[in-house]
Amino acid sequence: MDPAIAVLNAGSSSIKFSLFVLRAGALELTHRGRIEGLFTAPHFVARDRGGQIVGEKSWGSGAPLGHGGALAHLLGYVRELLAGRHLAGIGHRVVHGGANHLQPVRVDAAVLEDLERHVPLAPLHQPHNLAPIRELLETAPDLPQVACFDTSFHRGMPQLAQMFALPFEMYEQGVRRYGFHGLSYEYVASVMGDVDSRAAHGRCVVLHLGNGSSMCALLAGHSVATTMGFTAADGLPMGTRCGALDPGVLLYLMERRGMDARQLQELLYQQSGMLGVSGVSSDMRALLASDEPRARLAVDLYCYRIGRELGSLAAALGGIDALVFTAGIGENAAPIRERVCQHAAWLGVELDGEANRAGGPRLSTTASRVSAWVIPTDEESMIARHTRTVIGV
Numbered sequence: 001m002d003p004a005i006a007v008l009n010a011g012s013s014s015i016k017f018s019l020f021v022l023r024a025g026a027l028e029l030t031h032r033g034r035i036e037g038l039f040t041a042p043h044f045v046a047r048d049r050g051g052q053i054v055g056e057k058s059w060g061s062g063a064p065l066g067h068g069g070a071l072a073h074l075l076g077y078v079r080e081l082l083a084g085r086h087l088a089g090i091g092h093r094v095v096h097g098g099a100n101h102l103q104p105v106r107v108d109a110a111v112l113e114d115l116e117r118h119v120p121l122a123p124l125h126q127p128h129n130l131a132p133i134r135e136l137l138e139t140a141p142d143l144p145q146v147a148c149f150d151t152s153f154h155r156g157m158p159q160l161a162q163m164f165a166l167p168f169e170m171y172e173q174g175v176r177r178y179g180f181h182g183l184s185y186e187y188v189a190s191v192m193g194d195v196d197s198r199a200a201h202g203r204c205v206v207l208h209l210g211n212g213s214s215m216c217a218l219l220a221g222h223s224v225a226t227t228m229g230f231t232a233a234d235g236l237p238m239g240t241r242c243g244a245l246d247p248g249v250l251l252y253l254m255e256r257r258g259m260d261a262r263q264l265q266e267l268l269y270q271q272s273g274m275l276g277v278s279g280v281s282s283d284m285r286a287l288l289a290s291d292e293p294r295a296r297l298a299v300d301l302y303c304y305r306i307g308r309e310l311g312s313l314a315a316a317l318g319g320i321d322a323l324v325f326t327a328g329i330g331e332n333a334a335p336i337r338e339r340v341c342q343h344a345a346w347l348g349v350e351l352d353g354e355a356n357r358a359g360g361p362r363l364s365t366t367a368s369r370v371s372a373w374v375i376p377t378d379e380e381s382m383i384a385r386h387t388r389t390v391i392g393v
């Protein structure tokens, strides 16, 4: 029987899974699903490749599953789906691979230990990404596990794009701009040629706009600059993260307001961004639907910051041939795309309003010097492809 590859993407309050089968030499998605609300009211749903719900379960509030319980449920469910098929390996999304991991890697105890050292650099994600790996190393040591990093895709950026102007020893010690959302950018780059071959071989800015938001400058499909840095708190304002911030603000808050590292982490990662500015919500749908002036202000700031970063990335590329929108906001929020494209008019982007409202894929007019697209991202299939390569099936 054809072997299968499972993909896990474990976050702070949810775990997503996908199942792929290797048929006639190609990876084919068969199912995907998620358990959400791990610590509140857990809810599991699984769908087949056509989007039909094939499995669902609710635990109700007061029955938190945590990561361990959710993983046990998912693995049990995946085993049922396998129906005797061989599970060749599991691919995991791991946010931070640090300076050592230029490529996805098969995980053993030593690799896991190395990845645990990066927990302080991605406190919202890394501990949750690693939890299922640790558990499976103990309970299923013979099952190949592959860690795929959001940082790897950016490791080839020019040195200047990776540097902070700190003492050079710090760069050598790993204090550098890593960049994130690499699996998403790598996927978009891999399918870019299907919609726009000029852009695939040329200069393109991809906007990954979700709860976490970043942008990446691609030259012939390779990352040459990106908005996130040492951690995923840099760059654009996001759902609850502030994005780029004058480091002097942190010194002021420490010295004058007596805030310690833990309080600053909470402020920068959980209380800022769209939530902090609006006081309404971190969720773009809620902000777009709100009449509150500060909700509008938060959306204005988001679009303004995107516009400014776009200028910076266009400068790094020496001009652009295409803009690509992806992730929850990029794929679904036509009003945000419209405003970003308006900000980008000076670069030669001419929006086709009707095409944008219809969701693309092409958003720009045929006369536009710079093309604009929606390309839905698929980090899971990127992880499955990498996992297949690493374990050699």
Ligand code: ADP
Pocket (backbone or CB within 6 Å): 209, 210, 211, 212, 239, 282, 283, 284, 285, 286, 288, 327, 328, 329, 332, 333, 334
């Ligand atoms: P994550 O970074 O958690 O993977 P997603 O890529 O799923 O995030 O994006 C989540 C964001 O996408 C939320 O802010 C959500 O409001 C927004 N979003 C999803 N659908 C829409 C929509 N139709 N209109 C506006 N925003 C949307």
